[in-house]
Amino acid sequence: MKFQPDKSDTLTVTGYGPGWLAVDKQTYSHSLVVSSNGSLQPWDCARFEDLGPALFAQLAEADVETIIFGSGNRLRFPSPAWLAPLIAKRIGFETMDTPAACRTYNVLAGEGRKVLLAALVEAPAL
Template sequence: MKFQSDKSDAQTITGYGPGWIAVDSQKHETSLLIGAQGLLTPWSCMKFEDLTAAHFEELAQLDVEVILFGSGSKNRFPPMAWLKPLMLKRIGLETMDTASACRTYNVLASEGRNVVAALLLA
């Protein structure tokens, strides 16, 4: 059986570490919103403690099927009340640490899914 590598047109997270995330080999030192459909923008919070309900209202404005929330170096969950705007628009949210969210984003984006990763650095 012959194998061929899959090539995706989606942006790819090519590396990450403490205080940085690389997208298509370009290093970013801020929290990010990255989407398979081309979204790449800083997210206005650096660490979990900076989050507010407004950050999740911002996510609810995106036209996506699922959001991967990378909560920093460990898995932390936002208050359920903050997720109401996402639930009303039937947008799925998966919470995990940022490293896991980076890996999961790459898999879903390569499958052609309409996914956004909201990634905190700390």
């Protein structure tokens, strides 16, 4: 039996590591917002401490069912108050470290779900 790799029509995270993330084999060294609808844009935060309510309000504008938040090199949770715009629009929200968030995004996007990955890409610790 010959196996064929699954071909996804959505953007896929193809690699990640300390200080970088690859989407469809293109490497980025900054935080990203990746959507299963095909949009990819920089996310204006280099550290967890740069996050704030305005960044999460921007995410609430996306036409998605679920947002997967990659909190960087380790698991950290945003302030619950920042999630109010997402709650108001009934958008699901999950927090994971960035590697786990990338894997979860790929699974959900591959299933055809309307999902968005907001991935914090932090510089590697020295």
